[in-house]
Each structure stands twice: as C-alpha cells, then as structure tokens.
Amino acid sequence: MKRTSIKDIAQIAQVSVATVSYVLNNKEGQKISEATKEKILKIAESINYKPNKIAKSLKTNKTKLLGLIVADISNEFYSTLARKLENKALKKGYTLIIGSSDENAEKFQMLIELFSQQQVDGLIIAPVAGSEVALNQLIKEEYPAVMIDRYINNTKIPAVLINNKEISEKATNRLLDKDFDTIVYIGYQTTMPHLLDREKGFDSAILNSEKSVKTKKILVGIENTSDEVKNGIKNLLDNKVSNTALFFSSNKLAVAGLKYLLINNIKVPEEVSVIAFDETEAYNLFPTEITYIKQPLEEMADETITILDHLITDYKSLEKTKILSTQIIEGKSIK
C-alpha cells in the first residue's frame, strides 16, 4: 500500500512542498500563479494523491473525529441515535468512532482513555453508573464533551436530555384519568438519575392525585432484565388480571413485558393497559397499537453536535444543558 505524498507532487512539479500545500488547500491570502496551480492540481490527480489526515492532524491538533460512547450500539435506541448523530456530524466534517460500555464503569473509562489517545476532537457520552471520576477528569483536562440521553449529577459537562420527570408524570396522569384499580411502574433498580427521574415523575403523579389507586413497582436489574420483568408481571397478575395498567419505563422493558402478556394471552387493553417509554419497531408487530413516549432523537442529535462543535471551537463558550420535550404518541393500549 504505497501512498503518495505532497513531496512527490512537489518533486514532479518542481516546486516546494509549501506551494503544493497552499494550492491543495486553496489558501486565500497566498497568491499562486494560475499556471503552477493548474500544474499541481493535474499532477495530484494523475498520481492519485490522497492527503494524509493523520499528518495534518498532528500539525493542526484537530482530527475531525468524534468519539461516541453508548451503553450498547446494538440497542435500537442508541443505534438510531447514532445514525442521526452520524448525519449531523458529517455535515460539520466530523466522523464518528463508536464504543459500547456495557454499563460497565471500567470499560467506559477505558473507552474514554482510548478515544482521547486517538485524539478525538470531542466526546459524546451516555454515562454509566460509577463514571463520575472519569467525567470529572474530562472537565479537568478541558476536554470537549457532552452527555446525551443520560447525565450524572455534579458535573459541568453539558447534557442533551429530555424532560424525564415531567413526561412520566404526564404519562402516569393519563393512566390515573382512567380509574384503574392498580397502576404498576416497571423500571430499573438503578442509581442513574435519568431513570430515577422517570420514577419520580410516576411517584409525584400518584402522590398528587386525589384518586385512591393501588400502586406497585417492579424494579429489575440490568442483567436478566427480561426474565425479571416476566416474573414480576406474573406474580402481579396471578392474583388479579383486571383493571390494571402497566407503565414500562423503557422500550426494552416494554418488549419483555408485552411478550409475556402475548404468550399468556392476556389482552391489551381489555385486561391490562399499557404505556411505554421509547419507540421500537417491535411495537409494529404487537396486536395492539402501543401508546408510548417518543423522544425527539433528531433534535437531540442536532443539539448535541451543535454544542460539541461550539465547545471544540471555543472551550470557554458557555454551553448549557438542553432539556428537550417529548410527546405521548396515542395508540390503543390504554383502555
């Protein structure tokens, strides 16, 4: 794999590498005769010259690379988000390098280290539990970074988030309006603030309601999520299967739960009503149209790249966290 360099062009054209660099980069301010310009361009073309961005990066201290760290790129939410980020990034000349942390703080830390050694210009991160140290290090180094989807407290890294608490409250109120006997929140056993916010929204709606309704929570771990959801719902419904509503706080939880309902022939919404956080293609194949909370992924990607680009250009620019609003997409899964 022999690659040609600016030096080769200079040699053939009998000019200096400086001149070649100037014309290849179309530098204003530099007056180069049309003749040499043309000559250089022609030679570059003919020897199939490809600039070496690594060399350029070393000199300019910019790689035009952005690191994206998510929990798992094969997760539909993140892959969809990644795709939108890719598009926005490309428009500003950035390429994405992607890593999955698997909710593991050490792996997360390792990826940050790896990407920063690769000299990415900025980092887009979905932090995991226990990543405070790694993130604060970023602040200390003044490394441009923005959190997305999730956040951790007490860090100055700007974030692009949604109104988790508010929308969960609203979703819960949608259920409260319907006079269910029991409303169940299905979420994760976690310390992640964005998930706790969802739970808080649920709690607050219940607390502020004048209705007397039984509530229950099924909180599952990050491992064996699917089984735990099933068992949780099973235990719940084995006693009573009517007039109950389920609030799934993520699409992964919803898919696990809906699958259980489907297999056990429990009708939605006749026997159990459902509202879920996040979209997934899977809802398309469920017999009942699911009512769900839709995140504005496009806008999230947009804001993220904009903020990060500003930070890269000027780290001192005051970039603050954006809370985007969400909407409830009405299906037919609530009685």
Place this chain on the structure above:
Amino acid sequence: MKRTSIKDIAQIAQVSVATVSYVLNNKEGQKISEATKEKILKIAESINYKPNKIAKSLKTNKTKLLGLIVADISNEFYSTLARKLENKALKKGYTLIIGSSDENAEKFQMLIELFSQQQVDGLIIAPVAGSEVALNQLIKEEYPAVMIDRYINNTKIPAVLINNKEISEKATNRLLDKDFDTIVYIGYQTTMPHLLDREKGFDSAILNSEKSVKTKKILVGIENTSDEVKNGIKNLLDNKVSNTALFFSSNKLAVAGLKYLLINNIKVPEEVSVIAFDETEAYNLFPTEITYIKQPLEEMADETITILDHLITDYKSLEKTKILSTQIIEGKSIK
C-alpha cells in the same frame, strides 16, 4: 486542553526523549536501568501523561482504526453486527469508525475516501449497487478490506458471507413440503448478488420440485419498501386468502408484511404461512412465533476481523472468501 508530551517527561527526568519512549513502550532489547525506568514511569503518572496516538501513527503507519461501512447503522441487522465487530476488533486493539452509505454509491465512495484519508488500517464494507469502481480502486491501492454480508462479482476483495442460495432453497423446500396452493417470494428489485442468490435459491427449489404449485414474486424497491410490501400482499390476498405461504427475504420485508397481516387480521399460520430471512426483536411481539433463517453473526464478525487483521499484517497473505452456514429456527408460522 493542554496535553503533556514525552518531551515534558524527558525534561523533568533529565533524560532524552528516546529513553522515555523506550521505557513507556517497554521495549525489549533496550537496557534501561531500573532507576531511570522507575523515575520516568513516576513522572509520567504524576503529570498525567497520555500518549498521542496520532503522532505514533504518523511514524508507524498504523492507526489501529478500522472503518466499517454499512448501509445503515440504525438497521438492526447492521447494528447487531457492528456490536460484535466492535468486540472482536477491540480484542485485537482496533477501534471502529462507522459510516452509513444509505445504499448510495456516491456516499459509499465518499466514505471510503474519507476513511482512507483518516488512514484506517483496514476497511469492513457492505458494498452497495454501483460500488465496483470504488472497490477495484481499493484493490489497486492494495488497501486491506473485507466485504461482509454482501459482495460484488469480479473483485479480489475477500468476503465473509452466508450460503444465501442454499439456505433459501432449503427454506423454500420447507414450504413445498406442506403442499401450499401458492408460494410467494417477497424480495427486492435489485442487482445485489447476495439478494439475487436468495431469489435463485427460491427459483431452484421450485424448479426442482415435483409438486405443482403456483408461485409469485413481490419485488419491491429500496424506497417505500414498507408500502410496496403491503400493497403487494394486499393485491395478492384480495383474491384468495387461503393456503398461501410467504417467504420474506429480509427482516425488514418481514416486519412490513407481518404488520399488514396483523392489521388485517389475517391469521398466521391458519390463513397464511410465513418464513423469513434474518432475526429481529420485533418477532417477539408477533402473536405467532416466526420461523426464520438465522445468520451466524458472531462467527461472521470473528472471521471478518481475523481476515482483515491478516491482510493488515501481510497484504500478500492469501485470504479467501468464507461462506458460513445458517440455520432455520423453527417457529410456529408454517402450517
């Protein structure tokens, strides 16, 4: 974002940068006294030294970056594959940079150009229609690359594929065994060989069968796929809705088709039987367990990284295309 360099360490330790480089890289063959070793390591630690891989890359001509070009990273098939590739790559010290071609030859070409300028050590590509020129250029430049999932003819780039024709034949035979009146192949209107192979497998099974069965093909475009599938199935079933089997040649087609069946309350397998290519989480929420063809993604990722790594180490090493075998996962969607 002030970063420390090897030079800073050398200065503080009062040694040469060469010495620092040697101890930081643990170079054998170089005898450095324990005392200076220790001193250097301590200083590196204390000033929070992070090696600049860009500089190293420029010198060594290796970036430890791999470019992955898929049609769309938000597509479940590719994101799942990407995740497995990420894991395998990381084990060998590579990081993935990812781009989506959107089935567009120009964008595909642009991504190859971009990634090669970023000096990725190798390329993993799912080629698109019309990408022959770009791929042959890669061969000419002796750029390490491997095709995955798809291939194009007449190129020397090795590929990691599945036995598309054979498994489609087998799947079609599964249907032929059941004496359906009509068997329908639902695929893409395309020139992509791997998809044509699936169609050929279908054709060949039908041709070699002794049964007399009506067959039909619904071939849709890459745009508006979903609508075209629905219309195709609608036209088909408006006349007769019994004893028909559908062979979906991709999970995207299957999701579109199954959704149509669901909405129109057409029972699987009572009224229509179904077999589909590829897995998707969405099958979980469909009332009937789908019988589908499962690709060995783990193995594909494994082979791909292995071949690419060999090619990077020694381009002349003879790496040949691998055809992996697939299996039919039995569900309950065939009568």
Place this chain on the structure above:
DNA sequence: CTGAAAGCGCTTACAG
C-alpha cells in the same frame, strides 16, 4: 545503559 538525530506528512509564519 543512554542520547543525538532523522524522519513520518503535513502546515504556516516569515523572508525574499
């Protein structure tokens, strides 16, 4: 056991 020096492929302030 350690260092001086060249060089990877670029950019850019400066000189002429």
Place this chain on the structure above:
DNA sequence: CTGAAAGCGCTTACAG
C-alpha cells in the same frame, strides 16, 4: 509569486 525552515509528538537505527 514562491521557498526554506521549523515544528507537531512520536519511533528507531545507530553510535558511543
């Protein structure tokens, strides 16, 4: 209008 030169942060063959 063009070029010589320094330098980005590393590695490594060579000398001592």
